Amino acid sequence: MPVATVTADALSCICPRCTREASRLIKGRLCVSCYNREREVERGRNAKGTTPRLGARLHREVLAVNDGTAVRVEVFEHVTSRVEALITVAKRATGAVVFSRPRPELPVGYQMELAL
Ligand SMILES: [Zn+2]
Numbered sequence: 001m002p003v004a005t006v007t008a009d010a011l012s013c014i015c016p017r018c019t020r021e022a023s024r025l026i027k028g029r030l031c032v033s034c035y036n037r038e039r040e041v042e043r044g045r046n047a048k049g050t051t052p053r054l055g056a057r058l059h060r061e062v063l064a065v066n067d068g069t070a071v072r073v074e075v076f077e078h079v080t081s082r083v084e085a086l087i088t089v090a091k092r093a094t095g096a097v098v099f100s101r102p103r104p105e106l107p108v109g110y111q112m113e114l115a116l
Contacts (some may be wrong), residue, residue: 016087017080029088038078054080061085064102066114068095073102073110 015022015031022031030038040046061076063085074086084100089105102110 011087013093014087014091016084016091019087062102062108063089064091064100064106066098066100066110067093067094068097070111070113073106073108075108 013021014033017030017034026035027029037054040052045053046052057080058078061079061082063074065074079085089097
């Protein structure tokens, strides 16, 4: 079995936000706890009626992703860290993937196909 497949399988049950193992991921993305915290941010209040602290940590990450066929500049909205964005990309990978910060002059959505 290819290493990339093994890695993708191992990551399939990992929540990219808290990096904990989860038996199910809501919308294929977050564990139940992280999903509920995100919903609280969207509502603007948590169960105590106060403003969720998570809201201050959510931000946008931009990564250059090279999956061997193309280099793409991708945006990840509402993530808590660059690691969350990296795990999100790794989970959907079907082969080896390389990440980096995009060069400043490359616009979001930039894509360059690689000659194979
Ligand atoms: Zn989580």
